[in-house]
Amino acid sequence: MSRKIRVLIAKPGLDGHDRGAKVVARALRDAGMEVIYTGLHQTPEMIVETAVQEDVDVIGLSLLSGAHMTLFTDVISLLKEKGMEDVIVVGGGIIPDEDIPKLKKIGVAEIFGPGTLVEDIVSFIEKHVKREDR
Amino acid sequence: MKEEIVSKVLEGDSRAIARMITLVENHSKEASSLMKEIHRYTGSAHIIGVTGVMGSGKSTLIAELTRLYRKNGKKVGIIAIDPTSPFSGGALLGDRVRMTELILDKEVFIRSMGTRGMLGGLAGAVYDVVEILDASGKDVILVETVGVGQAEVDIIKIADTTVVVIVPGLGDSVQTMKAGVMEIADIYVVNKADHPGIDQTVMEIENLVELSSNPNTPIIKTIAKTGEGVSDLLEAISQHQKYLETEGELEEKRKIRYEAELIEIIRNHLLDMIYDESIVKQRIDTIVDRILSKETDPYTAAEEILGRILK
Ligand SMILES: Nc1nc2c(ncn2[C@@H]2O[C@H](COP(=O)(O)OP(=O)(O)OP(=O)(O)O)[C@@H](O)[C@H]2O)c(=O)[nH]1
Ligand SMILES: [Mg+2]
Numbered sequence: 001m002s003r004k005i006r007v008l009i010a011k012p013g014l015d016g017h018d019r020g021a022k023v024v025a026r027a028l029r030d031a032g033m034e035v036i037y038t039g040l041h042q043t044p045e046m047i048v049e050t051a052v053q054e055d056v057d058v059i060g061l062s063l064l065s066g067a068h069m070t071l072f073t074d075v076i077s078l079l080k081e082k083g084m085e086d087v088i089v090v091g092g093g094i095i096p097d098e099d100i101p102k103l104k105k106i107g108v109a110e111i112f113g114p115g116t117l118v119e120d121i122v123s124f125i126e127k128h129v130k131r132e133d134r
Numbered sequence: 135m136k137e138e139i140v141s142k143v144l145e146g147d148s149r150a151i152a153r154m155i156t157l158v159e160n161h162s163k164e165a166s167s168l169m170k171e172i173h174r175y176t177g178s179a180h181i182i183g184v185t186g187v188m189g190s191g192k193s194t195l196i197a198e199l200t201r202l203y204r205k206n207g208k209k210v211g212i213i214a215i216d217p218t219s220p221f222s223g224g225a226l227l228g229d230r231v232r233m234t235e236l237i238l239d240k241e242v243f244i245r246s247m248g249t250r251g252m253l254g255g256l257a258g259a260v261y262d263v264v265e266i267l268d269a270s271g272k273d274v275i276l277v278e279t280v281g282v283g284q285a286e287v288d289i290i291k292i293a294d295t296t297v298v299v300i301v302p303g304l305g306d307s308v309q310t311m312k313a314g315v316m317e318i319a320d321i322y323v324v325n326k327a328d329h330p331g332i333d334q335t336v337m338e339i340e341n342l343v344e345l346s347s348n349p350n351t352p353i354i355k356t357i358a359k360t361g362e363g364v365s366d367l368l369e370a371i372s373q374h375q376k377y378l379e380t381e382g383e384l385e386e387k388r389k390i391r392y393e394a395e396l397i398e399i400i401r402n403h404l405l406d407m408i409y410d411e412s413i414v415k416q417r418i419d420t421i422v423d424r425i426l427s428k429e430t431d432p433y434t435a436a437e438e439i440l441g442r443i444l445k
Contacts, residue, residue, distance in 0.1 A: 004223070026226065028224065029219060029225060029226045030219070031222065031224060032222045032224045035227060036227045037231065038234070041234075046234070046238060049238060050230065050237060052148050052149050053151075053243055053245060054246060082149065084149075
């Protein structure tokens with residue numbers, strides 16, 4: 001009835017920058033979403049377990065570290081293992097152009113590179129979350 | 135589907151627990167029938183409320199307490215509440231940042247909640263979520279209230295044991311205590327005991343507690359960040375639990391909770407009915423327009439709407 005979009009913003013990997021992730025988190029909050037913010041250094045197992053407990057619609061991963069292929073692959077296969085394929089996975093940060101098609105092929109819904117407008121992230125999420133059963 | 139979700143919740147399945155919480159938070163159609171099924175399985179968890187001003191260390195303290203409870207083999211549920219923005223309806227739920235170590239422990243379930251319009255530092259569905267976690271077999275349920283300017287007093291309607299966290303140095307913590315927290319604390323924690331001014335703060339609190347109606351309320355010094363003193367807090371909590379059980383006070387606490395929950399459910403039902411009545415059948419903005427043009431007044435309009443519902 002009063003359904004609210006819940007988004008997990010996580011920062012895997014070892015680099016310590018989460019400013020971009022925080023900007024996105026605030027923008028999603030201001031668009032009326034509930035944003036679960038978990039902080040730095042999250043492993044794929046931690047991200048997916050958090051997604052399960054918080055029952056999120058979207059996982060947004062912020063990446064700068066270059067390990068994006070394995071991280072996304074691990075997150076998506078763990079989600080499948082838990083029967084959570086309907087969770088939308090998006091990424092942001094610095095990801096080489098040539099990797100984007102590969103990421104989409106494994107199930108990443110969208111990659112938002114540097115310079116993306118936060119409004120575009122908001123409208124992408126609003127458009128793609130459609131679990132009307134909740 | 136319904137039987138399945140309930141039986142999985144009772145087995146402690148994280149995904150089922152999480153799903154059921156979403157259903158009750160969103161007031162979905164299935165929520166009430168699911169809640170009806172689980173009530174009979176509740177009542178064994180010890181519910182601990184943790185309140186205190188913003189940044190006083192509530193989440194860090196909860197993480198440390200949970201670590202100790204896990205050492206003792208207890209299963210733990212955590213409800214971490216942060217404020218929902220009244221403007222956007224969104225919320226930034228950040229308490230998990232302090233709980234990273236607990237994530238992969240299968241016997242710990244953490245849920246972040248926005249207040250979603252509820253006042254008093256709690257979230258609208260928090261009574262339901264406590265029941266769900268209780269039925270799922272958690273031994274201990276820790277509820278972190280929002281940390282705004284004051285400690286949030288509504289926590290006593292839910293918790294068996296209420297812990298009020300205070301930090302040294304801030305004159306306003308003591309001010310906060312004067313403003314009503316004295317009545318709610320079963321245990322005081324003076325956290326950030328590594329900061330200067332700790333002895334001064336403890337003394338001020340001792341003085342206030344001695345004058346209060348519960349002069350024997352324990353005051354525990356902790357450094358949540360390192361875990362120092364947290365085992366003393368655990369001990370104080372279990373003393374309080376024993377006291378509740380032997381003095382028959384636990385029942386009183388539970389009655390307070392069920393009364394508050396009952397009123398909350400009725401209030402939500404009435405609100406839903408009012409919205410159905412006035413928005414669907416007669417748009418609320420046309421009523422507001424009539425108030426604006428002095429065709430009617432807010433009291434008459436309210437009585438009309440209520441009259442139609444209660445008929
Ligand atoms: N020096 C010191 N810092 C502490 C202690 N306990 C917590 N902190 C720090 O205080 C800050 C706030 O801690 P939290 O646990 O997030 O506090 P909180 O009360 O949950 O905050 P809100 O949920 O935002 O109200 C963090 O940076 C902690 O690391 C302590 O005992 N000593
Ligand atoms: Mg907190």
